[in-house]
Amino acid sequence: MRKENRAAAGAAAWQVIQNTDSRISVWQRLAAVPRMLWSGLRGRYPELGRSKLIGMLLMAAYIVSPIDFVPELFIPLLGLADDVGIAVWLATMALGESERFLEWERRNQAQQAFQQANPDPRAGQPQEGHASGAGGR
Secondary structure: OOHHHHHHHHHHHHHHHHOOOOOOOHHHHHHHHHHHHHHHHHOOOOOOOHHHHHHHHHHHHHHHOOOOOOOOOOOHHHHHHHHHHHHHHHHHHHHHHHHHHHHHHHHHHHHHHHHHHOOOOOOOOOOOOOOOOOOOO
């Protein structure tokens, strides 16, 4: 891949990453990726489905794996281009998903704080219709 093409691909990926409506920085999203993956693996973050998680892990394995679909030894430019393309795709996907994770995490924390500040007054009271000893035999 020519230097200009790599720069254009990087610039396009950066534009996708920056074009969000929220005020969450790239660095905040990058720092949230390990938490997001861990929460996804443990099933705590339901928006990160198993297929998306497996896809991200497979893309990461493809990038670091010495086995490649298009080997750099035989077709150097194309071999490097597919790795760069997958890396850009993975980075864009991970950072986009981590933005949604941070928003979910903040909503979850706010909901927990609200529930702690405003406990349900019915909690701990017996439910109606479940009185012991009642029943028609």
